[in-house]
Amino acid sequence: MGFFKQKKNQPVQEKVIREDKMPPHQSTASLEKNIQYMKEELRNSTDLKIRLLPGNKQALVYLDDITDPDKMQRYIFEPLLKTDGDIKKIKDREENDDLNKAVSSLLAGKAVYMIEGNATFYLFNVQQNVTRAITEPVNEKVIKGSHDGFNEDIKQNINLIRRRIQHRSLTIKKLTVGDYTESEIALVYVEGIVNPGVVKELEKRVKNISNDSLLSAGAFSEYIEDRTYSIFPQFLSTERPDKTVSQLMEGRIAILFANNPTCLIAPVTFYAFYQSPDDYNTRWLVATYLRFIRLFSFILAITLPSFYIAVVGFHFEVIPEALISPVLGSIRDIAYPPIVEAILMVIVIELIRESGIRLPSPIGSTIGIVGGLVIGDAIVTAGLVSNLMVIVIALTSLASFVVPSNEMSDSLRILTFPLIILSSVLGFIGIAFGLLMVLIHLCRVESLGLSYFTPIQFRDLKDTIIRVPQFLMKRRPEQLASPRPYKSNELSDEND
């Protein structure tokens, strides 16, 4: 296997040490030397400010852009005036003599106070908080229910969860990932409800991540997913605290990221992508009806174009008699075979969608009108695509947008392509084989070691395809193997 053994020519790479694992570097009594060391370690960055205090015996070192001048005034200078310049009398200070620790504190937004002739220095937290107001997530709006959402500040996000679950068993475990970025992530779960094996597995996977940076929830999920090559998302992502909390109470784990409003939820099943917080806020019959609509939309989204192509290309006899002449009339004058039509139309819709995302909303709606009405009409009159195909593809993309989860809807849109190809080659049998493969694959996928797509059992029906009234949902999902399988104390010994 010499073909693969070309590692010899690889460049030798220096190993990066994470900030929290830096070996200690003893500070000296000389102020100048200490400052010099810090300057070098920070690569002479210009935002490193060194403020020499009167007398040039003391210095305050900080990174200008991530510290708050107000806080510095309040926490350092004002108390300093009160205590006549004696730093040791100020409360809220940390003492240290490891210069590397000083550097990493600087990076975290702290100010370092140093005194000539003293190896000990003092750290003050004067970090500037940049937070966005709590707003409703744009991509997960609901009609009824709470309208708050996560933002980029992980503390605020945890606050939103803690406020909803006021119990001591809500556990938060913070870990850092990324050798350069040291991104903070928090695993949130309710001890006693969550399956401890799953938590262990997740922690193990997180600790195995080795990378310079971890910037997004999506990238993170690719590191710890069971099947990265699968088309289906194995983590549910949400920006809604209410959704997160309801999943936590089912016995799942939420993963929060610093500087990222997205929260990942695992382990999930396929059905979780079809549940919306709205479902639990409306009457159960209405919610069940909506679930049916979504299930129908799932089937529609992946099979409608291929079904149409199969009917037109192979099984014309399936169409009822009265419909044959309108269908024939619509496709007779089209130059291209149905598969080309379908792919053309899908591309048009994807273009409209993609361009709509990038543009600001006032122009975005214009694009929708231009794309939908003008192109849709013109493409038919030009004879490129048949009337029916426009209807079919438009319905398909509408159906794919019904899915409450964004990434699942993307997956569905990609899934239509292989089915289109199979159906244009083999007709219904092609669709049957395609769906068979998809379903076998779904049965194969796991989310954190638990099955992703369980065959529907009668008991699990209650919150998957239909939603029964709350008081009937006595059990937590079977799949999670929760140590507390029932949702309330009284019902524990009752069988359902």
Next chain:
Amino acid sequence: MTKSDTKQKITLSQLAYIFIQSQIGVDILNLPTVLHREVGADGWISLLIGGVISIFFVLMIVHISRCFPGEGLFDIMKSIFGKTLGSVAGFGYYVYFLVVAIYLLTSFGELINEWLLPETPILVLYALMLICAVYTISGGLTLIAKVFTFFAVILFLISVLFLFGFVDAKFIYMLPIGQASFSDYIEGIRVTLYSLSSYVLLLLFLPYAQGSYKKQTRTLVGANLIVIFFYLYTVIVSFAHFGSDQIDHVSQPVLYMLRTADSVIITRIDIFVLSLWTVFAMTAFAAYLYGAERAFAKIPKSKKKMLNVYTAAIIVLAVSYWSGLNEKNFRVIIDFQDKITEYFTVLIPILLFLLSFLRRKDKKKEAVQ
């Protein structure tokens, strides 16, 4: 037992679904015609008798498995027949499973070629079928169990669609009862028993199944009853729909029956049913391919599981292609299958059952404990 074996447990309901799905293959579409040719209007009676006999076989199989706890078909044969003879029998089963898989594949290809895709090269269908089956098997027992369980919905769906057959049904076609001769009945029972013969596969799944012996028996007999009722339902619908004059001339009576059925939204329900039937064909095929893979794993002590699956798949594909070339080759396969089926589905199970009383291992273990 190794660690992976203990991990792969299947629940009782999964066991039942595996049994159901491995029994319903492509055969059932032809069964009414075949039965009618053999027994005449009394075909359904011989089906019923054959069904009852198959239940006895299921009971025997469960008993054999109980006598050798934790052992699959091939280990049991080695324990009973001794090492050499057991290995020979194991190889025999390898061939048998492969032949059944080939038969299922070719008859599915034939069916689709005849009904839906006359122009498509049959090899494409074989390849797709193999890909699906190999993908299922490669996931191990748990995946097989899950997939088979999931697709059980389709049995229900198809049963409902068959109701269309009752629209023009005349039950007077079933009369008079008891016209066929004794030898005709025997022939009909034989045909029935062969089409219900996947109980042999149960010996592969039973060691991994949860639940007590009693529960397993109950579940499997229940599953067998479901299949027998489905068969009976199919046969009676087609007999009542077509009548004695026509049924001998239509090879897939159920499909013809649905072809003429009129529904409001779509015409030609038969096409949908055929597409759905792909699932049954696939699951039955996958079950036998799994059997072949297990058998092969025991003979040369091959450790690489996927290699076994691929070898089995390639053999199946090659032979299926060869048999699809012309009618003569196809007959060779069918004749060969007819010849060996009796040994592997009737004689060896009975022999195993009788000998299992002598060499049972469960009693010994209890004595040691």
